[in-house]
Amino acid sequence: DTGVSQNPRHKITKRGQNVTFRCDPISEHNRLYWYRQTLGQGPEFLTYFQNEAQLEKSRLLSDRFSAERPKGSFSTLEIQRTEQGDSAMYLCASSPKVRLGNEQYFGPGTRLTVT
Amino acid sequence: GESVGLHLPTLSVQEGDNSIINCAYSNSASDYFIWYKQESGKGPQFIIDIRSNMDKRQGQRVTVLLNKTVKHLSLQIAATQPGDSAVYFCAENIYNQGGKLIFGQGTELSVKP
Numbered sequence: 001d002t003g004v005s006q007n008p009r010h011k012i013t014k015r016g017q018n019v020t021f022r023c024d025p026i027s028e029h030n031r032l033y034w035y036r037q038t039l040g041q042g043p044e045f046l047t048y049f050q051n052e053a054q055l056e057k058s059r060l061l062s063d064r065f066s067a068e069r070p071k072g073s074f075s076t077l078e079i080q081r082t083e084q085g086d087s088a089m090y091l092c093a094s095s096p097k098v099r100l101g102n103e104q105y106f107g108p109g110t111r112l113t114v115t
Numbered sequence: 116g117e118s119v120g121l122h123l124p125t126l127s128v129q130e131g132d133n134s135i136i137n138c139a140y141s142n143s144a145s146d147y148f149i150w151y152k153q154e155s156g157k158g159p160q161f162i163i164d165i166r167s168n169m170d171k172r173q174g175q176r177v178t179v180l181l182n183k184t185v186k187h188l189s190l191q192i193a194a195t196q197p198g199d200s201a202v203y204f205c206a207e208n209i210y211n212q213g214g215k216l217i218f219g220q221g222t223e224l225s226v227k228p
Contacts, residue, residue: 004158006158031214033214033215033216035216040123040221041221042204042206042218042219042220042221043159043204043216043218044218045215045216045217048213048214048215050214055213055214056213056214056215058215091158091159093158095214101146101147101149101164101166101208101210102147102208102210102214102216103149103161103164104149104161104214104216105161106151106158106159106160106161107158108157108158109157109158
């Protein structure tokens with residue numbers, strides 16, 4: 001399967017701990033995005049990369065959140081000092097160089113539960 | 116805009132009927148739109164997209180209609196099947212203003228056999 005992959009699929013952590021998620025985009029996709037989704041809501045944009053450059057960050061991305069894409073391939077999203085409000089599905093998406101528009105293909109997500 | 120609460124709009128159809136899912140988008144400057152299907156516990160799945168210079172686009176069993184005058188988007192699914200049961204989201208993007216998609220409120224489609 002050559003789709004977007006995310007690891008781990010599920011993460012349970014205690015409040016105050018740090019967590020890191022990984023995203024592997026579709027090969028040759030130069031753009032990579034992170035979104036957060038809570039129950040019953042649509043995904044909310046967090047940040048995106050074009051190659052290794054982080055081009056945009058949402059105000060949702062507090063200073064406890066950091067994302068990297070060091071070699072322009074996979075990306076990591078780290079949350080420090082987790083809070084119960086961080087519990088959500090964290091989705092990664094990638095897109096190729098522009099065709100019709102900014103089409104994005106999503107991975108299966110990492111479900112985070114903070115206890 | 117603000118997200119609505121936990122209760123998604125629901126559309127219930129009989130297997131074999133056509134389904135129409137509607138979406139009102141928020142920004143008149145948006146020029147690219149995508150429909151996604153999301154099954155429980157999975158990430159959103161790309162269905163079909165459309166640029167603002169088009170008012171209709173067809174795929175396999177799906178058609179997207181765009182009405183820029185009233186900022187309205189619809190997804191038509193022909194001959195709906197039980198496997199179409201999912202939550203459907205529309206998403207908008209302003210192509211020259213970065214990569215983020217802004218998602219609308221989802222609609223839960225339930226297909227009765």
